[in-house]
Amino acid sequence: MYNYTEFDHAFLAERNAQFRAQVERRIAGQLTEDEFKPLRLMNGLYLQLHAYMLRVAIPYGTLNSAQMRQLAVLAEKWDKGYGHFTTRQNIQYNWPKLRDVPDMLDALAEVGLHAIQTSGNTIRNVTADHFAGAAADEVADPRPYAELIRQWSTDHPEFQFLGRKFKIAITGAAADRAVIRAHDIGLRIVEQDGARGFEVLVGGGLGRTPMIGKVVRDFLPEVDLLPYLEAIVSTYNLLGRRDNKYKARIKITVHENGIEKVRALTEEAFVQRRAQFSGVDQTLLRDIQEQFAPPPWRASSQDAFDSLYESDPVFRSWADTNLAAHRAEGYAIVSISLKAHGKTPGDATAEQMRVMADLAERYGHNELRISHEQNVILPHVHKSDLPALHAALKEAGLATANIGLISDIIACPGMDYCALATARSIPIAQEIATRFNALKLEHDIGPLKIKISGCINACGHHHVGHIGILGLDRAGVENYQITLGGDGTEDAAIGERAGPGFSADEIIPAIERVVLAYLDLRHSNAETFLQTYRRIGLAPFKSALYPETAVAAE
């Protein structure tokens, strides 16, 4: 894992001292809220519905145990004992007091964490495949590139005041676990004739105008990464609209100007930018790559795993859903579900954070990941350790066997916390999980992604949910709109709107009707919800959702 240098530590210390003085001046009345707001947002501090909210970056989702323990300390000491992991591989604290935030930032800096560029119109936390460095299907670990991008983009003077926020995601595998097609820039590591480079996508995004990114370059040689990114972002900075906040994202720039024009301008800017790069970035990259060297793999018997897998159905069920294929012989990638049925998706208590940190230290080479699906990953666990790991997780309420299933729901904070929300998300997620758990259908239904947002900003990724739910305000009442057929992977698709929305009382039965219709319509239980949807389209699901209209139309 990347270790911070003296420079990084000094940078954070100075930045925090600056913010501490700004908070003091605000409290003393020497700064107005209008003057203070941009300063607090530069440090990840929002004012939400009931309290302040501090958003901490977890660069490309990677943490070590000491960092996870420090997140627990913050939760306990300055919040209400828990934190909320988000789709952008951040953690949000929902209850800090203004006066305490400088202390929280100092505590984060002790372990090399911060809240810089987690808000504002800059390049945000770079996100990456949460299985990076471990996945069996990976071409190369994307994190060294993500770290390089992080260092390049942090406080980059040209990109502090873009037209809008800017999000970059990167994956090293063909299977897209980083939603790169719904980001301003998506990067996928590829190999061509033995040389490593990137497929570069641009102009994806969710929010009120959801769009799938377009390929701007099939193959970008590795050495050209930073100058090419600079060329894209500078082209956007010049060409992008600033007259209308909702039309200021690069997806609109690409949509209105066409990908050809954006490509031509980018390539032109790239020639100039490349000449300005001295090659220091490549030296730095090699240095970073060394720090991401894989841990020493161990060769030992996996008999203990095999025999427990045979004899214990609870363990088997967990292993079948929560483990993924690792590149090293005898190892597995473990997903720890933060979606216990009926709990708030993505929340972990301080105690649970400590348990996960301890387990990572004991069994997982001291590494943890936060997934954009709001779960925690132990990327490198030897199979012989899985029985003990599972037992420990069970004790901490962290052994829910539901990764990729109907209760593994992404839900944004919605109107339970977020000042922008038009309806709540969390109770809907809780009820769906509870309902299908009671029906005992979850494992029969198989892979199914439900994603919920509390407003059109789409933080909960509802557009790319197999079933998406969007909370709205209809004449002062919470109302929920359903989209079907969305997909956030390499086959990315934006879901189709199914029809009129449902009230809070009607939405759970409506979801149940869709799912039961699927169970009825699938060829066999090997056909997933998404495959069935792609085969038969929206109409049969629409009839299930709106039985009255279906009858009336007959």
Add this chain to the structure above:
Amino acid sequence: MPRAFTPKVVTASDLLEGDVIYLTADDQWSRHLQDAEVLTDEAHAQLRLLHAERQPDRLVGAYLADVAQGPEGPEPTHFREDFRRTGPSNYAHGKQEAESNV
């Protein structure tokens, strides 16, 4: 005909805590909606809002929120104000918690 002025309260967030607060008739800030001064006259409501906005070292983001008169005092008319009054629905971590600590 001008639209009838519906009853309002002045509400904001506390600067230090971030908590939802309401302006009372005796110029205090309460964390409970039922203590809020109900404003039924538009000109008076604007004056009360100005009074709030002149306290930037105490609060953030003052505005007028719609209420209805209930037997126990003002009641929210929109669910957003209801959640602001009560706290989040997944934990008793907002006003609900404060209430049970009394």
